[in-house]
Amino acid sequence: MPRSSARHHPLPWLPVLRGALFALPLLFLAIFYLYPLATIIAFSFRDVGWAASGLTAILTDSYFWGVIWFSIWQAALSTLLTLLVGLPAAYVFARYALPGATLLRALATVPFVLPTVVVAAAFAALLGPQGLINTLLQALLGRQALLNLQNTLTLILIAHVFYNFSVVLRLVGGFWANLDPRVEEAARVLGASRWRVWWEVTLPLLLPAVLAAALLIFLFTFTAFGTVLILGGPRFATIEVEIYRQAVNFFNLPVAAALSILQIVITLALTVVYTRLQERASRPLELRPQAVTRLPLIGWRRRLLAGAVIALIAVLLLLPLLALAYRSLTLGGRWTLAYYQLLSLNQRNEFFFVPPLTAVRHSLLFAGATTLLALLIGVPAAYLLTRRGALRAIFDPLFILPLGTSAVTLGFGYIITFDTPPLNLRTSPLLIPLAHTLIAFPFVVRAVLPALRAINPRLREAAAVQGAGPLRVLWEVDVPIVARAVLVGAVFAFTVSMGEFGATLLINLPQYPTMPVLIYRFLGLPGVTNYGQALAMSTLLMLVTTLGFVAIERFRLGDIGEF
Amino acid sequence: MPRRSIMLLLALVLAACGTGATPTETTPPAETPAAASPSAAPAATAAPLEVTSVTTEQYPATLTIMAHDSFNLSAEVVAEFERANNVKVQFLKAGDAGEALNRALLTRGNPLADVFFGVDNTFLSRALQGDIFEPYAPQGLDQIPAEFQLDPQHRLIPIDYGFVNLNYDKRSELFRDIANPEQLPLEELTKPKFRNAVVTENPATSSPGLAFLLATIDYFGEERWLDWWAQMRDNELVVVDGWTTAYYTNFSGSSGQGPQPIVVSYSTSPAAEVYFSEGQLTEPVTGNIFPPKAAFRQIEFAGILKGTPNRELAQRWMDYMLSRRVQDDVMPQMVVYPVLPSAQIPEVFQRFAPLPPQPAQIDPETIARNRDRWIQEWTRTVLR
Numbered sequence: 012m013p014r015s016s017a018r019h020h021p022l023p024w025l026p027v028l029r030g031a032l033f034a035l036p037l038l039f040l041a042i043f044y045l046y047p048l049a050t051i052i053a054f055s056f057r058d059v060g061w062a063a064s065g066l067t068a069i070l071t072d073s074y075f076w077g078v079i080w081f082s083i084w085q086a087a088l089s090t091l092l093t094l095l096v097g098l099p100a101a102y103v104f105a106r107y108a109l110p111g112a113t114l115l116r117a118l119a120t121v122p123f124v125l126p127t128v129v130v131a132a133a134f135a136a137l138l139g140p141q142g143l144i145n146t147l148l149q150a151l152l153g154r155q156a157l158l159n160l161q162n163t164l165t166l167i168l169i170a171h172v173f174y175n176f177s178v179v180l181r182l183v184g185g186f187w188a189n190l191d192p193r194v195e196e197a198a199r200v201l202g203a204s205r206w207r208v209w210w211e212v213t214l215p216l217l218l219p220a221v222l223a224a225a226l227l228i229f230l231f232t233f234t235a236f237g238t239v240l241i242l243g244g245p246r247f248a249t250i251e252v253e254i255y256r257q258a259v260n261f262f263n264l265p266v267a268a269a270l271s272i273l274q275i276v277i278t279l280a281l282t283v284v285y286t287r288l289q290e291r292a293s294r295p296l297e298l299r300p301q302a303v304t305r306l307p308l309i310g311w312r313r314r315l316l317a318g319a320v321i322a323l324i325a326v327l328l329l330l331p332l333l334a335l336a337y338r339s340l341t342l343g344g345r346w347t348l349a350y351y352q353l354l355s356l357n358q359r360n361e362f363f364f365v366p367p368l369t370a371v372r373h374s375l376l377f378a379g380a381t382t383l384l385a386l387l388i389g390v391p392a393a394y395l396l397t398r399r400g401a402l403r404a405i406f407d408p409l410f411i412l413p414l415g416t417s418a419v420t421l422g423f424g425y426i427i428t429f430d431t432p433p434l435n436l437r438t439s440p441l442l443i444p445l446a447h448t449l450i451a452f453p454f455v456v457r458a459v460l461p462a463l464r465a466i467n468p469r470l471r472e473a474a475a476v477q478g479a480g481p482l483r484v485l486w487e488v489d490v491p492i493v494a495r496a497v498l499v500g501a502v503f504a505f506t507v508s509m510g511e512f513g514a515t516l517l518i519n520l521p522q523y524p525t526m527p528v529l530i531y532r533f534l535g536l537p538g539v540t541n542y543g544q545a546l547a548m549s550t551l552l553m554l555v556t557t558l559g560f561v562a563i564e565r566f567r568l569g570d571i572g573e574f
Numbered sequence: 575m576p577r578r579s580i581m582l583l584l585a586l587v588l589a590a591c592g593t594g595a596t597p598t599e600t601t602p603p604a605e606t607p608a609a610a611s612p613s614a615a616p617a618a619t620a621a622p623l624e625v626t627s628v629t630t631e632q633y634p635a636t637l638t639i640m641a642h643d644s645f646n647l648s649a650e651v652v653a654e655f656e657r658a659n660n661v662k663v664q665f666l667k668a669g670d671a672g673e674a675l676n677r678a679l680l681t682r683g684n685p686l687a688d689v690f691f692g693v694d695n696t697f698l699s700r701a702l703q704g705d706i707f708e709p710y711a712p713q714g715l716d717q718i719p720a721e722f723q724l725d726p727q728h729r730l731i732p733i734d735y736g737f738v739n740l741n742y743d744k745r746s747e748l749f750r751d752i753a754n755p756e757q758l759p760l761e762e763l764t765k766p767k768f769r770n771a772v773v774t775e776n777p778a779t780s781s782p783g784l785a786f787l788l789a790t791i792d793y794f795g796e797e798r799w800l801d802w803w804a805q806m807r808d809n810e811l812v813v814v815d816g817w818t819t820a821y822y823t824n825f826s827g828s829s830g831q832g833p834q835p836i837v838v839s840y841s842t843s844p845a846a847e848v849y850f851s852e853g854q855l856t857e858p859v860t861g862n863i864f865p866p867k868a869a870f871r872q873i874e875f876a877g878i879l880k881g882t883p884n885r886e887l888a889q890r891w892m893d894y895m896l897s898r899r900v901q902d903d904v905m906p907q908m909v910v911y912p913v914l915p916s917a918q919i920p921e922v923f924q925r926f927a928p929l930p931p932q933p934a935q936i937d938p939e940t941i942a943r944n945r946d947r948w949i950q951e952w953t954r955t956v957l958r
Contacts, residue, residue, distance in 0.1 A: 054680075128818050132830060135823045140833045161824075162812070240815045245776040245957050256778055259672045261946055262679070262700060342854075349852070361907060362649045363665070423680055430684050437686055438638075438666060522664075534818045535644055536909060537843040538850025542822055542829040 025481060036392035036410070036452070042434075043445055044413055047424030054427060055268035065269030075253070079273065082249040085164065086233035089171035093228050094221065096172055096323065097179025103320040104180060105187035107308050115321070117560035119328050120177040120502060124510030124556045125335075126527050127237030128534055129549045130170060133331040134242070135161070136338065138169075143334070162244030170238045173327060175228045178503075182227070185499045186220035186461055188305070189298040189492070218292035219461035226285045227457055230278060230414040250274045254417045264423075271420040278415025282408040289460075295467040298492050332553060339546035342539075350543035354551075363532070365524050367548065371555055374525040378508035378559065380444035381451055385504035388448065389455025390497060396456070397463050410456050413449045421449075440523045447508040454507065455500030462496035463489070501563050509556050526552045633662040637887045640666045640687035640879075642674040646907040647900065655894050661887055671697065671781050678879065679704040685879035688888040691895075693730055693875045696784055699942030702729060707877035708885070712892040714914070722873055722913050724938055730875035733895050736910035737841035737930050738785035739869035740772070741860050743827030746835035757865050760793060763806065763836070770810040773824040773834040776957075778949050780816040781872070786838045787952055788941065789870035792934035800955050807956045827860035841869060842909050845926035849909075858926050869930035874910070 055065075069075040100119075104112060122130070137143050138160050145158050160166040194216070198208045214221075232238075234251045248256070250270055258267035308317055339350055357364040392410050396403055413421075425446070429436040436442050466489060474484045512527040524532075526548060533545035633656060645667065656663055668674035671692050678690050682704065693701045701707065707729035715723070715731065722732035742755055748771060749755045763772055775783030791799045803811075812834055814820045822830035825837035828847070840846075844858035862869075876895055878888040894900055901917035904910060911919070911929070 128822070131819060131823050135830070135832060139823075141831065162814075240779065241819050245779070245813050245815060245953075259670075259676055260778055260949075262676055353852070357649075359906065360648045360650060362647045362652045363645075364649070423676070426677055426686065427680050430681065437681075531643065534822065536850065537821060537828060537839065537846040539829040539847070539854065540850045540852050 032391040033395050036388045036395065037406075039388050039448075040409060040413075043449060044416075044421075047428040048416065048421060050428045051420055051424035052268045052272065055264040065263070065265035065267070066272070068266055069269050069273065075270070078248050078250055078253050079277075081247060082233055082251075082274075083277070085167060085239075085247075085249070086229050086235070089168055089175070089232040090225050090229045092168055093172045093175045093179055094225060096327070097176050097224075098183065098221075099316070100176070100320045100324065101180050101184035101187055103317050105184045105190075106192075106304065106306050107313060107317055108305050109308065109317060109321075113561060113564055114557075115324060116177075116180065117557045117564075118332070119180055119324055120506055120560060121332060121553050121556055122173050122328060123177060123503075123506040124527075124552055125332075125549060126510070126512060126530055127170075127241045129335065129530065129545065130173070130238075130331065131241050132546075133335045134166065134170065136334045137331055138166070162242075162246065164243065164247070167235075167238055167243045167247065169327075170242050171228075171232050171235070173331065174238070175231060176324075176328060178228050178231075179224045181499045181502065182224040182458055183217060183220045185458070185495050186465075187217060189462075189495060190216055190304065191297045192304050194297075215292070216294075216296065219289055219464060222285060222289050222292060223457040223461055226281070226411070227414070227454065229281065230411070233277070234274065234415060234417070236418070251417055255419050258419050258423065267417075267420065271417045274417060275412060275415055278412060279408050281415075282411045286404070286407045293461070293464040295469070296465040297467060298462070298465060335546060336550045336553070339543065339550045342543065350540070350547035353540055354544055354547055363524075365529060367529070367551060370524055370526045370529045370548075371551065373523050374509055374527075374552075374555065375559070377443050377447065377525060378505045381447040381508035382501050382504040382563075384444055384448040385451040385455050386497065386501060389452040389500055389504075390459055390493075392452065393456045393459035393463055396460055411453050414453050443523070443525075444508070447511050448504070450511065451504035451507040454503035455497070458500040458503065459493055459496045462493050466492050498564065502560055505559055505563060506556065509552065509559065526555070633660055635660070635884065635887065636662045636664050637689070637884055637891060638664045638666060638687040639689045639691060639891065640668055640674060640678060640685075641690070642671045642692040643667050643669065644908060645691055648903050648907060651899055651903050654899065655891065659887060659890055663891075675701055678706055682706050683881045685881050687879060688882040688884045689876060689891050690879050691733065691874070691876040693877070694781065695724060695871075695873045695875075695938050696781065696788070696941055696945065698724060698730065698875065698938040701875075701877075703942075706880055708880050708882075710878055710889055710892060712889070712896050714893065714896040717916070718896065718913050719915065724873065725875075730877045731892060731896070732873050732913045733876050734904045734908060734910040734912055735871055735873040737864070737869040737871055737933060738782045738789065738838065739841055739930060740786075740863040741825070741827065741837050741839040741843050742863055743825070743835040744859055744861050746826060748835055756862060758863050759865050760790065760802065760868055764802065764809050766809070768809060768836070770812065771834055772806065772809075772836040772838075773812040773814060773820045773832075774838040775817055775820050776813055776815055777952055782817050782838055782840070784945075784949070785870040785872055787948060788936050789868055789934040791948065792870075792936055793867040800951060803952060804955050811956070813956060836863070840909070841930055842911075842923060842927040845923045846909050848926060849920070849922045862928075862930070864930040864933075866932040867934045869933045871933045871935075873913075 103109065104116060109115070125133075135142060138158055139145070140159050140161075142158075148158065160169070190213075195208050195212055198212045199205075203211070233249070235249050236251045236255065239247050239249050240252050240255075250273065254267045254270045254274070257263045257270065306313065308314060340346055340348070342349060354367045357366075392406070396407055396410070425442065426437050428434075429442075436445075470488050471484050474488050475481075479487065509525075510527060512531065530545050530548045530552070533541045533548065535541075637659075645665070652663055655661075666687055668677045668686075671694055674690075674692055675697055677686065679700075685706070690707070702725060709727045709729050710731075711728040712731055715728070718732060722735065724730070724732070742749060742758075744755075748767065752758060762768070774786060777784040777787040790802060793799070794802050812824060814824060817839065820837050821828050821839055821843075822832075824830070824832040824834045825839075826832055826835045827837070841862050841864065844860045844862060847858050847860055848855045876892065878885065878892060882888050896914060898914065898917060901912040901914040904912040904917065905919045905923050909923075911927075
């Protein structure tokens with residue numbers, strides 16, 4: 012009777028393994044987040060002392076209050092808009108058997124990886140005074156440049172929706188797909204209207220995933236750097252932009268550090284509120300395989316909704332991407348492959364020349380390492396958060412704080428802490444996936460947590476009663492339910508790494524340039540071929556990323572991903 | 575079943591270590607053995623100079639150069655130094671000029687690299703006050719004009735220079751009836767004709783932005799420069815964060831095809847349009863606007879970082895930076911002028927990148943004393 016003996020004498024090494032797994036995220040954060048952060052903050056205040064520190068300077072200056080206020084409200088607005096646009100799409104992707112859904116979902120995630128300068132150029136080509144839309148409006152209405160969005164809040168908001176749309180699509184959509192539609196059907200049968208079912212049944216069930224998506228989007232836009240600096244122009248500044256200005260342009264480290272602390276405190280406060288809401292919203296659910304929950308695309312109502320969502324994705328997300336690809340393929344109105352050919356030609360015999368395939372390889376290598384690391388750290392972290400107890404109150408915000416921390420501050424922290432053996436990592440390429448993991452693993456945690464919390468404990472109990480050991484319960488109950496969420500986390504980890512630029516440049520050894528680094532190198536020089544090659548490289552980045560997503564979705568952790 | 579999940583986890587751990595760890599082995603970072611460097615160097619001068627496949631492992635030492643993102647040289651120029659000195663040269667790019675310098679300042683005493691390249695004259699005082707450079711007068715310094723040598727103690731040595739000024743789009747209608755756009759006075763730009771025609775970079779986030787702000791201070795004088803900027807703001811001057819956005823998104827003369835026909839850029843940009851056009855252009859489509867004092871001269875310096883274990887090799891690299899070999903390479907690779915007067919300049923740049931007749935002059939001390947105040951006054955006047 013091997014089964015019953017396993018139940019009565021649990022594997023002795025299991026608690027050790029569990030402890031080691033739980034220690035992994037904590038150790039990682041302690042070494043690669045808390046230690047460098049604490050060191051740079053202490054360093055910044057070393058000479059001035061706390062009393063005369065930047066904190067008082069900030070809190071007594073109305074300018075900084077303006078910056079703080081702008082960061083908060085533009086992020087709130089961006090989050091709201093992204094949810095409004097993303098939720099219908101999440102519904103359609105979760106519930107309907109959409110043709111080409113994988114590719115569409117992949118394309119919708121591509122904006123995440125594009126450098127802001129390139130996106131700015133794409134938007135200028137579309138919405139600028141001489142852009143596509145204005146030219147069209149002019150032809151239709153016969154009036155000059157109606158639309159000028161450059162350096163407006165509107166453009167910042169459009170860009171934020173453009174970048175974060177996929178967070179809602181994947182995070183909420185992934186959860187929604189496994190939600191048992193019979194609950195809604197029951198409510199309908201009992202006579203509730205469509206809206207009432209949505210408001211009183213569906214939304215409350217979805218709330219954990221919606222909250223997780225909202226938190227991530229808020230933090231991403233709250234700490235926005237490139238979009239605000241480049242698209243909004245110099246009139247707008249978030250705390251993150253101000254930290255950069257103070258640290259890099261004025262070398263005023265006390266004020267920069269004080270602003271960083273402030274940003275972390277706000278993040279902390281937000282996470283506490285989120286945790287409360289999240290706890291109240293989570294409930295055990297009957298999650299179902301997607302094959303069962305998915306509806307065929309029949310009837311005019313469903314087709315109309317699906318069509319509208321696809322049209323929205325096309326206009327908001329694909330049009331700018333296509334504009335980029337188009338411009339990389341044309342020269343003076345004629346089709347050409349010249350920029351792509353030039354990419355692999357070291358015509359000026361430059362020392363820093365990198366063949367495009369080498370950059371692709373580096374990008375994929377770093378993204379692969381980041382994805383694995385982020386899963387390895389993020390999944391145990393999510394499990395840690397499902398346990399009851401006082402410690403969770405500390406860990407929950409800790410696992411989100413890296414997203415609210417200034418990259419410049421942390422970057423400076425890295426170079427003054429990891430400067431002696433055994434942690435002399437300042438010029439090690441290992442730092443790139445480590446830094447990327449820091450940004451990527453909160454996505455894994457927030458993707459996995461709602462699914463994990465929704466697992467009905469009765470399922471686990473039932474399995475245990477039937478004699479399954481703890482690992483078997485994990486394999487047969489948890490893994491199938493969480494697999495889709497892990498996949499979502501993996502996609503985001505991959506995306507974050509493919510598109511990340513700041514940290515990569517910080518530790519960039521010219522031997523290991525990534526695709527975004529190469530794009531920036533081309534954009535640093537005037538002339539038609541440099542610009543063309545930047546566009547060609549951006550197009551390659553889109554292509555490689557899309558293929559990467561498709562590959563990850565195919566991999567699906569074996570066959571169980573589809574649940 | 576349980577075994578499979580553990581195997582999966584193990585595979586993940588191994589894969590994570592594997593992919594991450596492999597690259598480290600190939601790059602010995604900053605802690606290259608100090609003993610190997612100075613004594614090993616001289617032997618190499620006699621080494622045969624044939625271009626055989628010299629693999630990186632054959633060099634006993636590594637010299638690390640930290641530079642900003644725009645640094646570039648020909649592959650052969652770097653390889654020649656490596657062969658002649660039996661050393662592997664490794665480059666660290668550390669962000670834009672300001673960011674790179676701050677990294678060097680933060681790591682004082684335990685530097686990331688042996689040599690730093692890319693301090694310009696607007697950051698010169700910050701760098702010197704930070705006390706991070708060793709004095710050294712390289713060979714050939716006597717050939718460099720005195721006007722470039724701004725540090726009498728030779729902690730920072732001039733390597734190249736360039737000018738920041740306005741570029742204009744020759745195809746724009748605005749210039750059709752202007753006889754000599756090159757000499758267009760800045761005062762003209764406040765006229766209604768040039769409404770919404772100029773794009774500049776924010777001096778608080780961009781080095782050409784700051785350089786042009788300094789030019790206007792010399793051009794108009796301390797009393798009048800802010801008035802001009804206020805008038806420009808009223809004339810719908812466009813301000814963006816940095817050069818790339820200004821040039822590629824806003825400027826109409828470049829390949830970005832933006833709305834503004836006038837941009838704050840470099841005096842070499844029009845020539846670069848021809849140089850980087852792959853034979854498409856024989857004549858620049860853009861031109862320089864530089865009436866007297868309206869172009870700011872940026873000089874870029876290099877120095878040996880204090881605390882380097884490779885002092886002697888670092889000195890050789892500094893000598894090399896001022897040699898004909900590197901100085902000839904400065905214009906074609908970095909699109910700035912070499913400080914060595916006898917250095918070669920490609921024909922395109924000789925024809926289309928003339929030096930501005932009378933550049934703006936502000937000494938680094940004055941810049942250091944006033945920079946933050948000027949930026950703040952500019953910000954209040956133009957942005958708020």
